[in-house]
Amino acid sequence: MRRRGLYALVAGSLVVAMLASASLAAAKVHRLFDPAPERVPTGLQIDEDEWSVIPSRITVAADPTGVVNFSIFNRGEDDHDFAVLDAQGQMQKVDLGPGARGDLVTSLKPGRNKIWCNLPGHEALGMVGYITVVDQYDAVYAAWEAEMNRMLGPAN
Ligand SMILES: [Cu+2]
Structure with missing residues (x-):
């Protein structure tokens, strides 16, 4: 017992x-x-009006098929369009009437990409911006590496 x-x-x-x-x-x-390394989104929203082109985020990644998805809103009172150069250097654009919403799915070169309204004079009035396209794997690895360095302190 x-x-x-x-x-x-x-x-x-x-x-x-x-x-x-x-x-x-x-x-x-x-x-x-x-925190787990965050995947970089493969899509973003664009707000346009007189006279700006505002991306919802500055950094995007191409999705596994190599494309970026734009969802564009013309919140202005005039016609606008939304233009980018694809990975082959060809202009891709979508026309948007006042209050209209449109989509653009296109390849983009890695690095800094200009986004703009291609209607005459609109870019000069301020309808231009830039986004950066990164490689998804590189971005996740960089986030992971930064977190490891933060936890472990500087190596020496
Ligand atoms: Cu415009």
């Missing part, structure tokens, strides 16, 4: 110790990936 009680105590302690170490390990694993 006494021995059985001892066994129960030892077994119970072992279970407690195992649970504790398991949760410690889980906490460590969780910590390594918290």
